[in-house]
Amino acid sequence: MSIQSELQATISDMIVEGKGILAADESLPTIAKRFKAVNVESTEENRRAYRSLLLTTPGLGEFISGVILFEETLGQKTADGKPLPQAAAEQGIVPGIKVDKGTVALANAPGDLVTQGLDGLSDRLVAYKEQGARFAKWREVYTIAGHNPTALGIKVNAEVLARYAAICQSLGIVPIVEPEVLLDGDHTIERCFEVTEAVQHAVFHALYRHRVEPEYIVLKPSMVVPGKDAPTKASPEEIAEKTLAQLRRTVPAAVPGINFLSGGQTPEEATANLNALNAMADNAPWQLSFSYGRALQEPVLKAWQGRAENVQAAQQALYKRAKLNGAARTGSYTAEMEKN
Template sequence: MNISDELQATIGDMVDGRRGILAADESSGTIAKRFASVGVESTEEHRRFYRSMLLGTEGLGDYVSGVILFEETLGQKDDRGRPLPEVAWGQGIVPGIKVDKGKGPLPGAPGDMITFGLDGLEERLQGYREQGARFAKWREVYPVSPCNPTQLGLAANAEMLARYAAVCQSCGMVPIVEPEVLMDGDHSIERSAEVNEVVWHEVFHALHRHGVVLELMILKPSMVTPGKECAKAPPEQVAEYTMRSLRRGVPAAVPSINFLSGGQGPEEATANLNALNQLWHAPWQLSFSYGRALQEPALKAWEGKSGNAGRARAALHKRARLNHLAMLGEYEESMEKES
């Protein structure tokens, strides 16, 4: 099988109109904060047990087609000694890997950020493939202020995403391209729409320059929402602004748009995804790639106690199923009360 066929096979396994992606790629610092919220110390064994518990959820593969793993997790095993990528694929869930190395200030563009990790990426990807990963993810973040993102910030971040995506495809790994417009701040939903549109335009210009095949990638963008210091927008408004901006900035060749939750609560993220799929027919699959919005109920149910694994898995299964229904535009708020 040549590289193009490998990429197409992965897209075929991940994009089916009914399933989304579980983001379980929290950095060491982020997972420590999540664990601390339920009184759990972030040891390697706790992280291994927690993530293997999630991947061992019976029926998860009915609603989740891919899982983004942290580098540490890719090499870990479940209690039966099975590598976690094998546990995922045993349910038809394609294992993937976060490959960026975190972010820092962008020199020359005060307030903007840039993500690190291109050095040695090709060699790392080859190693990740040998461990079972079939796709990768890279995140660039865009703070919103009256002055940000700057033109330099827009160009530099788009260039990083495009270079990463081109390397992935050359190695037979499907790239997930994640340009996250941050919710931090008091900006309006109109300002959010303006920023998202210009970000997506810049990103796709860069992807074209680098020869990235759009049919063999997945976009993981923000939804268009007001800043978190403002009142929340109703799902119908989020859907309207998001869809309008997507139609202006994202080519129809992209097979799937898997939204990040970006600070939204579990029920909020599901309701917004449902509204998007009810609005009108889109040229892309509109799906999810949620981290906290899928995991938060499971984490609270677990509390670091192995005896709570069943409850935690049930909580994850419920959220995955409700987001599957939201992809079909069939979610209703009353479903949240179902056991």
Template sequence: MTTQEELQNTINDMVDNTRGILAADESNPTIAKRFDSIGVESTENNRRDYREILLTTEGLGDYISGIILFEETLAQKDDQGTLLPELAVQQRIVPGIKVDKGTGALPGAPGDKITYGLDGLADRLSGYKSQGARFAKWREVYPISHHNPSVLGLSANAEMLARYAAVCQEVGVVPIVEPEVLMDGEHDINRCAQVTEQVLHAVFEALVRHGVALELMLLKPNMVLPGKACLTQASSKEVATKTLRVLRRCVPAAVPSINFLSGGMSPEQATENLNALNQLATSPPWQLSISYGRALQQPALQAWQGDNRNRAATQAALLKRARLNSLAHQGQYRTDME
């Protein structure tokens, strides 16, 4: 099988008109914060137990086509000795891997960030692939202020995403390209739309420059939303209208699927906004789906409470949110389904 055939098979297994991606790739510091919220210590065993519960949710593969994992999870096993990624495969869920190494300040661009992790990426990807990962994810973040993102911030972050994506495709791993315009701040929805458009233009220019095959990648962007501290929040219809306008201006039709991140949205808000997008879009060239982390996991985490006796309730909470987002992907969600 050629590398291109490998990539195409992964796209075929991950992209359809009902399913989305579950992001369960929290780094150890991030999942520690999640566990702190329910008073649970972030030990290796607790992380394994929680993620094993998610992966063994019966029927999850009806609504989820891919799962992004953290490096630690690739090598963990359940009590029967089955590798956790294999549990995903048993449900027709493609395992993937977060490969970036976190963010830091971008020199020469005060307020902007840059993501680390390109050094040795090809070797790491080959190792992850041997452990069952068929796709990868890399995130660049864009804070909004009066002067951010800067021209340097836009170009440097786009360059990192494009270099990462090119390396992925070279070794037969589908890249998820994640440029996240952050919700933090007082900016209104129009400012978010302006920045998101600038970001996506820069990203796709860089992807084309680096020879990335757009048909063999996935895009994981933010929705166009006002900042969390903005006094005027937006309806789901307004979010959908402004998001679609930006996507139509910036995202080539060759991209097979746009899988939105949930950012700081509540589980209900994230589902309602996705539904509005799919109701408003008229025969879009891409699937409009999810790659949600907190918006899928938060109810499950609250149900779990670090007690494996709550397994059934945890899985029911996850399955409900996955099912509702599948309906939203089809534009068939209603708030009374909550």
């Protein structure tokens, strides 16, 4: 199979009407924090049991087309000895892998960060592919503050995302490109719009320079929202209107799918906002979907509490959230559905 047909096959399996992506790629410090909130110790066995619970949820493939895994999970197995990527694939869920190595301060750009992990990426991707990963994910983050993000921060982060995406495509792996404008702060929705537009422009210019084919990427952006400490909140309709306006200005029509991150929104907010986006999208050239982590998993962790007897209840909580976001993909979600 040629690289191009490999990329096309993966895109076709990931970008599917009514489905989205489950982000289950929390790093060790992040999963420890999530587990601590429900009094579960972050041991390798507990992480394996939890992620196995996610991937073996009955019917999950009805609403989830891809799962982003943490490196450790690629090598783990279900209780009956099945590799976790295989458990996902058997549900029609494409296994993918987070490949970045976290952020460090960007020199000469106080307040800005840049993501590490390009060194040796090619070799790692080859190994991940052998373990069943068909797509990858890399996240750059942008803080909104007085002077941030700086012009340098925007340019460097875009360059890193483009280099990562080019390496992925050269090996037949679909890159998820994730420029996350952080929710932290008290900025207005207008300021978020301005920063997000600058960030997306820079990212797509860099992708073009690196000859990344837009047909074979998935964009994972943040929605245009006011900062979490902003005095004024925004309605789902306002968020959808601003987000769509910004996407139309910056994202080529050739990109097949835009899968939003939840970025600290509650499960209900993330679903309502996605629903408003799809209700308003008209003839948008891309499919608008979700790639949620906490907004899918929060109710699951609460139900699970690290106990084997709670697995079924936890899986039902995941199935429900996946189903509600599946409805939001077509703009047919209502708050009433939360009660069922």
